[in-house]
């Protein structure tokens with residue numbers, strides 16, 4: 039079975055669009071998401087375009103601010119301070135990665151926690167690890183939704199995560215743990231990786247290397263979630279971190295690239311923007 043993140047996200051976005059349509063009457067306005075893109079990395083440009091398109095579909099107001107990669111850290115922090123103070127802004131997202139002269143951690147920490155639609159702010163991260171209410175990071179949240187939509191049982195099963203990034207590996211491990219999986223976190227220095235991944239009932243791969251996971255690393259009947267977005271060095275086409283053609287026949291459930299995790303990430307960003315909006319308008 040192939041889980042289509044594209045189809046699931048289309049359904050969820052349609053449901054959100056219905057809710058958002060009632061907001062002007064109820065709250066006097068729609069949610070407003072501001073996306074900041076520094077530089078012109080093609081991957082980042084494509085993500086930011088996807089976020090604007092999804093916002094339009096859901097009825098969320100989207101402002102995308104583009105700045106050259108020569109922008110100073112102070113200038114960027116100044117923009118964030120203004121957006122924090124702007125009552126008409128509900129969500130602030132700074133597309134990562136940032137140029138090397140800018141301290142990413144400092145930028146993320148500068149975003150008002152209540153407008154942190156990515157769930158990257160240290161206070162949101164702390165809340166996640168303490169199992170307190172928080173904005174969940176979009177990709178991990180989307181992965182759990184996909185597993186549930188496919189009827190995958192998580193409780194008590196062996197989940198193996200490859201990759202330990204702040205954006206995916208670490209938080210998805212925590213969410214799987216919260217669903218009562220037995221979670222193993224692996225990474226580029228893990229010895230005998232294949233031995234570990236072959237134990238996985240659920241394998242989540244977020245390492246950022248084309249076709250890194252080969253068929254021999256996957257158990258028959260495993261659920262395989264591919265977070266990778268890479269260019270296939272041979273064909274130049276978009277491909278994931280797993281060798282889809284070889285693994286699909288072995289897996290019970292697998293996600294494609296493109297059309298798998300990517301659309302779900304954007305869908306969860308829309309959901310997070312609505313959540314931030316509702317918390318703000320209800321508090322006001």
Ligand code: GUN
Pocket residue numbers: 131132133134135156176177205303
């Ligand atoms: N770069 C890659 N993934 C993400 C994401 O989920 N949010 C942001 N802000 N940047 C990213």
